[in-house]
Amino acid sequence: MTSKIYEPREDSYLLQKYVEKYSDVDDLVLDIGTGSGIQAITAAKKAKKVIASDLNPKAIEQAKLTASIEKIKNIEFIESDLFDNIPKKKFDLIIFNPPYLPKLKKVEDIALFSGKRGSETTIRFLDQAADYLKKDGLILLISSSITNQNKIQESVQNNLLASKILETQHVFFEDIVLFLIKKSEILKKLHGKDVTNAKIFSHGKRGVIIKAQYKNKTVAVKIKKSESTAQGTIENESKFLKILNKEKIGPKLVMHDKDYLMYYFVPGKFIEEYIKEHTKKDILIVLKKIFEQLYKMDNLGINKFEMHHPVKHIVVNKNNPVLLDFERARYTEKPKNITQFCDYLIGIRELLRSRDIVIDRNNMIDLAKTYKDKPSKINYQKILRLLK
Numbered sequence: 001m002t003s004k005i006y007e008p009r010e011d012s013y014l015l016q017k018y019v020e021k022y023s024d025v026d027d028l029v030l031d032i033g034t035g036s037g038i039q040a041i042t043a044a045k046k047a048k049k050v051i052a053s054d055l056n057p058k059a060i061e062q063a064k065l066t067a068s069i070e071k072i073k074n075i076e077f078i079e080s081d082l083f084d085n086i087p088k089k090k091f092d093l094i095i096f097n098p099p100y101l102p103k104l105k106k107v108e109d110i111a112l113f114s115g116k117r118g119s120e121t122t123i124r125f126l127d128q129a130a131d132y133l134k135k136d137g138l139i140l141l142i143s144s145s146i147t148n149q150n151k152i153q154e155s156v157q158n159n160l161l162a163s164k165i166l167e168t169q170h171v172f173f174e175d176i177v178l179f180l181i182k183k184s185e186i187l188k189k190l191h192g193k194d195v196t197n198a199k200i201f202s203h204g205k206r207g208v209i210i211k212a213q214y215k216n217k218t219v220a221v222k223i224k225k226s227e228s229t230a231q232g233t234i235e236n237e238s239k240f241l242k243i244l245n246k247e248k249i250g251p252k253l254v255m256h257d258k259d260y261l262m263y264y265f266v267p268g269k270f271i272e273e274y275i276k277e278h279t280k281k282d283i284l285i286v287l288k289k290i291f292e293q294l295y296k297m298d299n300l301g302i303n304k305f306e307m308h309h310p311v312k313h314i315v316v317n318k319n320n321p322v323l324l325d326f327e328r329a330r331y332t333e334k335p336k337n338i339t340q341f342c343d344y345l346i347g348i349r350e351l352l353r354s355r356d357i358v359i360d361r362n363n364m365i366d367l368a369k370t371y372k373d374k375p376s377k378i379n380y381q382k383i384l385r386l387l388k
Helices: 010-022 038-044 057-069 121-130 149-158 187-194 233-245 271-277 280-300 338-349 348-352 361-373 377-384
Strands: 028-032 049-053 075-079 092-094 131-145 161-171 174-183 195-203 207-214 217-224 255-256 258-263 312-315 320-324
Touching: 010 092, 010 161, 010 174, 028 038, 038 049, 038 057, 038 092, 038 174, 049 057, 049 161, 057 075, 057 338, 092 121, 121 131, 121 149, 121 161, 121 174, 121 187, 121 195, 131 161, 149 161, 149 195, 161 195, 174 187, 187 195, 187 207, 187 258, 195 217, 195 312, 207 377, 217 377, 233 255, 233 280, 258 320, 271 312, 271 348, 280 320, 280 338, 338 348, 338 361, 338 377, 361 377
Parallel strands: 028 049, 028 092, 049 075, 092 131
Antiparallel strands: 131 174, 161 174, 195 207, 207 217, 217 258, 255 258, 312 320
């Protein structure tokens, strides 16, 4: 691996123009991959303080020398691979001109090349940058048309950031692209609640799940999908989780407002994946625990509306099933949680049979109808007795 210093080029001068524009007198600025120090020195001429870092110790030496010659004293230089040695501070402006060229065979230059797609270092940067940014802080990021832009935009979105192109400059065989990146509104809210390391975990029909850290615990944050036309889903799910948590049903609610709800993250396997990997004894324990929760919900008059196909609505961890997604839950006179789950079990009879669990279809249908007409404890227990 070479340790060449990246000397200023077209991308450096494009970035410098906007560093000068966006640096302010009271700013704390972070220049990642400072190289020759051009961006750090430019920012330091206006900002209160600049921290300049680079993986290459020779670059740090050169940048220090240049700053000294220009009599710049408000720059702290740190040898660091991205954020590894950066103090846990919040910055007004973060600057990064990363290596963005796809790696060539037998050519090593950390100042120029970044993995097969050219986007690897940028993605590593984006995965950490938000936690170092003030509420209204900004990121100036250089990229190139040669780099996999889809991967970069995916990373921006997954890290709950928002981006726009400030300028594009054509140079020889590529377009140099300068992005202005900032926190999304939901990320500002979460950071205001001391939530860190927030990243999109999964997408549902109506919501998006964010995985994050809160008070040293892993949490899931649900927000509404921007394209969803459903109304009041977050408020509705929060309301029913409060009620059901008292019965030890659903993930434990931590906090909520009109835009999001947060609960402790539930590790484990989705129900069918769990069934494929576990013994008959364990599966029967889990199925009975699910029925117990559904019976409680029926007694409360709460209908979940998802139990006929709960493939992504039940997570099992150490034989403890947790029901997820209560955004459609409603109070009804005749809840259908148990009867819907009976239908589901009939539908996966072959999967259960592969684990030596036989569901008598006709008996299950008859008992489900009887329970529907009279949802008593006796009729509920008759259904449980079919699980052998």
